Amino acid sequence: MIQLRLLSGQACGSAFRAHRLPCLVGRSQQADLRLEDAGVFERHLQIELAANEGVVLTVLPDARVAVNGQSVNRALLRNGDIIDAGSVRMQFWLDQTRQHSLTFREQSTWVALGLLCAGQIAIIYRLLQ
Numbered sequence: 001m002i003q004l005r006l007l008s009g010q011a012c013g014s015a016f017r018a019h020r021l022p023c024l025v026g027r028s029q030q031a032d033l034r035l036e037d038a039g040v041f042e043r044h045l046q047i048e049l050a051a052n053e054g055v056v057l058t059v060l061p062d063a064r065v066a067v068n069g070q071s072v073n074r075a076l077l078r079n080g081d082i083i084d085a086g087s088v089r090m091q092f093w094l095d096q097t098r099q100h101s102l103t104f105r106e107q108s109t110w111v112a113l114g115l116l117c118a119g120q121i122a123i124i125y126r127l128l129q
Contacts, residue, residue: 002047002055003095009037009088017095022048025085026060039086047077047092055092057083 002023004016016033025033026044035044041063050056055077059065066084067075075081081092 001095003093004033004083005091005093007082007089007091009035011035018047021055022046026063035085035088037086037088040088041086044085045083055094057092 001021002018004018004025006012006014006016018032023032024043024046025031025035026042027034027036027040028042031043041060043060044063045060045065046058048056048058053076057065057067057072057075057077059073063085065072067077068082069084077083077092079093083090083092
């Protein structure tokens with residue numbers, strides 16, 4: 001669903017994929033993305049999907065977060081936004097979508113069309129006799 005690319009800190013260069021929202025970021029054992037860097041609180045921030053808004057970052061009590069260099073308490077996230085939480089810098093991205101195979105549906109459609117044509121030919125043959 002979403003991806004956070006870590007640009008600084010101990011896990012610099014890695015990417016975290018959250019397959020469900022809300023996603024908690026912090027030092028806590030319950031955090032989906034656990035960061036042990038300086039300035040990161042137990043429960044630092046949460047990313048969630050808000051109806052009619054999109055993906056929203058909410059800063060949890062006592063923590064400080066900047067999105068694209070501006071201090072925020074709540075922010076609508078867009079692809080490429082830079083999030084600073086404590087000494088960690090990360091970049092927000094929507095994760096790549098997975099294409100499911102449509103082979104079975106396509107084959108079923110062609111078989112159904114073939115049967116329909118064969119049925120029509122059979123009806124025409126009977127009417128002409």
